[in-house]
Amino acid sequence: MNTLKFNNHDEMPALGLGTWRAAPGQVKAAVKAAIELGYRHIDCASIYQNEAEIGQAIAESIAEGRVTRRELWITSKLWNDAHAPEAVEPALRRSLDRLQLDHLDLYLIHWPIAHRQGVIFPRRGADFVSLDALPLAATWGAMEALVEAGLTRHIGVSNLRAEALLSLIDGARRPPEVNQVELHPYLQQPQLVATCRAAGVHLTAYSPLGSPDRPADLKAPDEPILLQDPTVMAIAEAHGASPAQVLIAWSLAQGHAVIPKSVSPARLAQNLAAATLRLTAKDMAQLGALERGRRYVTGAFWALPGSPYTLEGLWGPR
Numbered sequence: 256m257n258t259l260k261f262n263n264h265d266e267m268p269a270l271g272l273g274t275w276r277a278a279p280g281q282v283k284a285a286v287k288a289a290i291e292l293g294y295r296h297i298d299c300a301s302i303y304q305n306e307a308e309i310g311q312a313i314a315e316s317i318a319e320g321r322v323t324r325r326e327l328w329i330t331s332k333l334w335n336d337a338h339a340p341e342a343v344e345p346a347l348r349r350s351l352d353r354l355q356l357d358h359l360d361l362y363l364i365h366w367p368i369a370h371r372q373g374v375i376f377p378r379r380g381a382d383f384v385s386l387d388a389l390p391l392a393a394t395w396g397a398m399e400a401l402v403e404a405g406l407t408r409h410i411g412v413s414n415l416r417a418e419a420l421l422s423l424i425d426g427a428r429r430p431p432e433v434n435q436v437e438l439h440p441y442l443q444q445p446q447l448v449a450t451c452r453a454a455g456v457h458l459t460a461y462s463p464l465g466s467p468d469r470p471a472d473l474k475a476p477d478e479p480i481l482l483q484d485p486t487v488m489a490i491a492e493a494h495g496a497s498p499a500q501v502l503i504a505w506s507l508a509q510g511h512a513v514i515p516k517s518v519s520p521a522r523l524a525q526n527l528a529a530a531t532l533r534l535t536a537k538d539m540a541q542l543g544a545l546e547r548g549r550r551y552v553t554g555a556f557w558a559l560p561g562s563p564y565t566l567e568g569l570w571g572p573r
Contacts, residue, residue, distance in 0.1 A: 256295070256530055259457045259512055261432060265408060267328050267361070269507055270530050271296030272523070273461065273516035275303050276468050285518035286312035290322050292524055298435075298459075298514040299354065300332035300365060301346065302375070306353035314355045329356060332365035332413060333398070336372050338389055343397035347406055362407040363435055364398065366414050367391055368557050368564055380561020387563075391419070392426050399429045409433065411457075414554070416571050417450035424454055435459040437466075438511060439502060440542045441481055441549035448509070459512040464499050466551040468516075473556075479549060486545060490538050496529070503529035505542050548573065 258266035272289045274282055274297065282305045286297060290312070297313070299306050313329070316322050331354065337346035347362055369384040370377055377383055398410045411433030412420065424430045434451055438444060438460035451458050462469075465481030481487065482498045491498045499515065503526055506513035515526045534542070550570070557564045567573075 256293075257507060259510075261409060261457075262455075263408075265360070267433075267457070267512060268294075268296040269512045270294075270503065270527065271298050271328070271330075271459075271512060271514040273298050273514035274305060274309060275300065275461075275516060277303070277305055277516060277518050279305055279308055281518045283308040283312045285520075285523065287316055288520045289523050289527075290316045290327075292520075292527055294523070294527060295322070295326055296328040296330070296512070296514070298330045298461075299350070301334045301350050302332070302365065306331065306350055310354040310356070324356070328360045329354065330361040330363065331359055332363045333394075334375070335366055335368045336370040336374050338364075338369040338384070338391075338394040339372060340393055340397040342372060343394060344401060344404070344406070347401055351406070358405060359407040361409045361411060361433060362398065362401060363411045363413045363433065364391070364394060364415075366554075366557070367412070367419055367569070369394075377557075377559060377562070380559055380563075383557075383559075383562050383564065385563035391423060395423055395427060395431075399427070402429060411435065413461075414569070416569070417447045418571065420447075420450060420456065421454065424456075430454070431456055433457045433459055433512075435461055435514075437462045437550060437552050438506060438509075438513075439463050439465060439481060440484075440487070440505060440545040441465065441479065441547050442551075443543070443546045457512065458510075459514060460506040461514055462551050463506050463513045463515055464502050469551065473552065478551070479547070484545065486541050490534070490541065493538075494532060494534075496532055497525055499526060500529035500532050501534070501538075501542075504532040504534050505539070508534055508539060 257269040413435040
């Protein structure tokens with residue numbers, strides 16, 4: 256398994272298990288099956304509302320001798336209503352309690368968006384707190400303190416565009432080590448990738464398969480289906496692989512971490528096997544030509560009437 260290396264010599268497995276949309280009642284069995292298959296990187300978040308079951312799966316897998324805590328890489332994320340500096344550590348401790356862990360390997364700021372404390376999903380503009388009132392740098396200072404307290408080994412961000420990332424790095428004592436963003440052949444984000452590489456920030460690709468199981472209200476009626484793209488399917492056929500394996504292998508070949516989600520043991524095994532798929536230079540060129548700026552998780556839910564957040568502010572001008 257390829258790994259991404261950190262300055263303190265820690266190594267994050269490049270292929271992990273995503274748990275967004277992994278439903279309660281299914282996710283515990285999926286995580287246990289994944290660990291049994293050989294997954295060692297589990298990506299979680301408070302807002303996914305399944306950390307308690309994931310914690311049970313991890314605890315049982317360790318107790319059964321299938322894995323040790325040291326062998327696992329566990330990531331979780333700070334939700335938007337806990338950006339106030341005094342709310343950051345309690346939010347992480349709640350995740351640790353649910354996950355039955357004494358520390359995380361990586362903790363991320365989930366979005367560069369702030370809500371009023373206790374507002375999980377805003378319904379009106381007044382539910383938001385602007386970054387002028389609560390700067391991301393203030394939240395980041397509290398994130399840095401988590402490392403110093405031994406509650407997480409590494410810290411990073413998610414959904415941060417290049418300019419915002421560089422601004423955060425400029426004022427940081429401990430720069431972000433990971434940026435988790437949507438990445439796939441339809442959304443390759445070359446400027447962001449180059450910025451992260453130059454700054455020594457690892458990238459983790461979420462929605463690497465085009466997020467086909469995201470909620471219906473987040474889908475466009477005519478959106479392209481990445482897993483059915485003719486080029487992806489032709490490359491898969493040439494290698495005797497699945498389209499999902501081709502897309503996972505593409506992210507790994509770019510040097511990114513990648514966190515496809517599944518609760519099916521067969522698909523979990525298939526996704527893990529993508530780590531051994533070697534795409535050719537021609538394959539990579541063909542996949543590179545698929546760029547269309549197609550974002551499946553648009554963030555439009557933050558741009559409500561009266562919100563201080565806009566899509567241009569989030570992602571930059573198109």
